[in-house]
Amino acid sequence: MTDVSNGAAQRARIAVSDGDTGFVQVLTKRLDRLGWEHVVLTGAVPVERLVAMRLGAFVVDLALIGPDAWSYLEKVCRELPALPLVVCTGQSTVAQRVRGLRLGADDWVTKPCHPEELIARVEAVGRRRRLAASVAAAADTVVAGEIEIRADQFQAFADGRSIDLTRREFELIQMLAAAGGRVLEREEIYQRVWGYAMAHGDRSVDVFVRKLRTKLQRASPKWTYIHTHFGVGYRFAAEPVVEVASREASGARSSDPGPAPARRAAPARKPVRACA
Amino acid sequence: MTDVSNGAAQRARIAVSDGDTGFVQVLTKRLDRLGWEHVVLTGAVPVERLVAMRLGAFVVDLALIGPDAWSYLEKVCRELPALPLVVCTGQSTVAQRVRGLRLGADDWVTKPCHPEELIARVEAVGRRRRLAASVAAAADTVVAGEIEIRADQFQAFADGRSIDLTRREFELIQMLAAAGGRVLEREEIYQRVWGYAMAHGDRSVDVFVRKLRTKLQRASPKWTYIHTHFGVGYRFAAEPVVEVASREASGARSSDPGPAPARRAAPARKPVRACA
DNA sequence: GCAGCCTGTGAAGATCCTGTGACCGCGGCG
């Protein structure tokens, strides 16, 4: 299982990537006094290195990144959704700020800016949790039921055969599988897989879940992997399909409606259903 | 148990407390377009009312609150630590902003400010909160009697098996369980779970309590969890079903839906009531 | 013991949510 993270929290480690050396100096002095560990970066550090740093927060000046700033920002947000990220720039337009925030930045400050405020903002962002939960599930392989999700191949396999997932499908299943059986709301799923805020009414998640289910079912008919929680979202968990003697029933969700006084005791234990 | 705030919910509901009607108008129009539910507040709304609103975010202009702004802010942060809070003001000094952020505000924007940016910031805060919540969710499990209420699954379990609660049912039981054994009046329950004032004569709470009792009894027959306080409301507490050694079962108003129409048994005593 | 309000039940609709299949635009490839 991939999952989670470092949870523990040594001292807050913050990375600052900014071109204004004077500003950085004042800032680091202040951080020192507060007992924060800090790293000063001087350019676009590859995301993998960021992951390895186990940061507690990341302050970045887009100007220092160069022309690829946006894609860099997007990548950081995608790979490290749990990393508190504060963008710090000189001039910037409303549109830029909105774009950055929607991509996943947690805050955006415009210089000139008082170091104390920047620190307060970083604190505010990371306040309630000190988990550099690197979803960096990146390098490993997850096995669930009959399938195997290999990050290094961007593909999932059943019984050794590729399931032929497209890129999005793969990202979706990987994200779900990495959640460790928790129910994830559509918005969270969207945010993590697509990398930006979900528009109201967007059904993409549902559609891809269907595509995934179809392929999974074809590859591994005896198991169900993605469960719907009505009114909430989806949950990933490999569960064997309990088939009551009947024939059909690929459907899965169906068995027992509820308070129904009649039926009961068919399945010795709860199989697939979760909530709905 | 974290508090209820915005469980996870329906459409994002945001409260805006700002004196600049023009700004508010533009903002609400924008929110409408995005499909967000919104409430406009015109002054310092008591924290209890905020709790009942089940907000997904709160934008507040300190100037509108008056001289007690700071203590108000502090109170809101203390009572609703999970509520995404964005302060919005006209002029402000670095010291004020730092103070506000330290107190618990998630962001602080200074007008003039483009509505779009404010919205993007609110979204960013909400997103961050949600991620944090989902990680912390694991710890958010309440156990009572034989059942276990898991926030990360939006579901309750008895003996490891899902009780198949629907979303509302789950929110209701979670809310009741979070009350720590206090008797809650219907109105309060309704406010907290549904998020708005209960219409006179609305029986929804009763209906859902029944549904819950039915499912709980099916899953855990030896315990009673929801107790009626006649003329008052309901109280959640796991109590073993008192079995009178002899024949009849304790009458307990929630006796048993199953065999139903048959038994009646003079209730030797009412085990359920407490004070009323 | 009686009248009157309060709560427990069941069931019928009204609503909202998710599953589907079809359709479109894009970009890579032959």
Next chain:
DNA sequence: CGCCGCGGTCACAGGATCTTCACAGGCTGC
């Protein structure tokens, strides 16, 4: 240039869930 795989959007249909009602039985207060 046409074909094809992939992402993304729509509108519709089937269900699941939520509300609302009407009725019956159980408390309370007198």
